[in-house]
Amino acid sequence: MRGWRPATEEALYGPRGFYRRPEGPAGHFRTSVHASPLFAGAVARLLRLVDEALGHPAELAFVDLGAGRGELVRAVLKALPAEVASRARGYAVERAARPAGLDHRIEWLPEPPSGVSGLLFANEWLDNVPVDVVEVDAHGVPRLVLVAADGTESLGEPVGGADARWLEKWWPLPHPADGPPPADSPPPAEGPSPVDSPPPAEGPSPVDGPSPADSSSSAEGLRAEIGRPRDTxxxxxxxxxxxxxxxxxxxxxxxxxxxxxxxxxxxxEGRETAPVPDGSCDITAHVALDACALPGGRLLSQREALRTLGVSGDRPPLTLAATDPAAYVRALAGAGEAAELTARGGLGDFGWLTQPVGIPDPFPLPLPLADPLPKQEKPSP
Structure with missing residues (x-):
């Protein structure tokens, strides 16, 4: 058995990994890119704002980090006006092989290019940067969760070092009331699965946690995902x-x-399933975006970001139906797609972390860093 981080790395990106499969991610789940071309249009508008902030450089880069099969970078380049498109260069950063027939303007790379000027856009990339999982044992001690190839879990060593410091700062777990067990105390034989063994209806908050007067067993089973690899x-x-x-x-x-x-x-195949690290499924975990943010970064919701970039789910006026029925139908379809991209409880709740580099922030939203991020499930195809 090994920790979830190395197991996920192999299961997703190894020679027989999930992201090497020929159907690509779109065969298993639906992102904003697949939901509507309006998303790529909004990203293209953001690229134009960046172009203006950069002073219209001779080469304007669009870096699609975690590019899948290149769907977003293709659509963004296509959505640019001719003058901007003539200076634009696309970079698709992906471990899978370059798909056949990809636009010659798009360079396919395993790592982000160095020193380019433009927009680097990572859509649903960080959630697939592998992380380790920890769980509080019966003594109140956070331990590394180990996993076998069939998904069977057990608890390993107590968490220490840089990982423990990250948890203390970003995802505090309750401390044991009576201190850790003796050094030779063996870990529990097996820990509960996050899918097959659902949590109780109510449990203590990982932030507030039990006080020292509480029994350490009240924290047993609480989990956290160590986001340090994502920050890096x-x-x-x-x-x-x-x-x-x-x-x-x-x-x-x-x-x-x-x-x-x-x-x-x-x-x-569009359905949530137990996370089994054998290459048969995507393995994902939500992102502590506030921990990832560097100085000058901001958090906002996708709903706020896309509406600022001109994507609105408002219905077209009924008067248009009388004067131009075909235009009304097109506008109504577009409003439906926009509503999906900005919906509360859906794609609109995704978080956007924006990080300007060497320029004033071109995003026209005076929002604070700590904009709350509601829980969001990955949509099905």
């Missing part, structure tokens, strides 16, 4: 950008509302 991955991606704006879009949570039993799960 995001910082590395931002550092690769010479000048411009980096944006991460994902479903997540903030320090005021960490999920007490974690979020690790699997997806296969």
């Amino acid at each position: 991955a995001w910082a590395s991606a931002v550092a690769a950008l010479g000048r411009g704006l980096a944006v991460a879009v994902d479903y997540g949570h903030d320090a005021g509302a960490r999920p007490p039993f974690g979020t690790l799960t699997g997806f296969r």
Whole structure:
């Protein structure tokens, strides 16, 4: 058995990993990119704002981080006006092989290009950066969750070092009332599965936790996902950008509302399933976007971001139906797609982390960093 982080790395990106499969991610779940071309149009408008902030450089980069099969980068380049498109260069960053027939303007890379100027956009990338999972044992001690190839879990060693410090700062778990068990105390034989063993209806908050007077057993079973690898991955991606704006879009949570039993799960063919690290399914966990944010970064919801970029779910006026019925039908369809992208309880609740690099923030939203992020499920195809 091994921790969830190395197991997920192999299951997603190994030679027989999920993201090497020929059908690509779109065969298993639906992102904003697949929901409507309006999403790519909004990203193209954001790229134009970045272009203006950069002073219209000779080469304007659009870096699609976690590009899948290149759907977003293709659509963004297509949505640009001719003058901007003539200067635009697309970079698709993905571990899978380059798909056949991809636009020659798009460079296919395993890592973000270094020193380019433009927009780096990571749509549902951070949730697939593997993380380890910890669980509080019967003594109140957070231990690493180990997993076998068939998804069977057990508890391993207590968490320490940099991972323990990350948890203390970003996802505090209750401390044991009587201290840790003796060093030679064996871990429990097996821990509950996050899917097959549902949590009780009510449980203590991972932030507030039980007081020292509480029994340490009241915290047993609480989980957290150590987001330190995601913080590092995001910082590395931002550092690769010479000048411009980096944006991460994902479903997540903030320090005021960490999920007490974690979020690790699997997806296969449009349905949520047990996370089994054998390459047969996507393995994903929500993102602590507030922990990823670097100085100058901001958090906002997708609903706020897309509406600012001109995507509205408002119905067209009925008068248009009388004067131009075909235009009314098209506008109504567009409003339906926009409503899906901005819906509360759905895609609209995704978080956007914006990070300007060497330029004033081009995003016209004076929002604070700690905009709450409601829990969001990954949509089915």
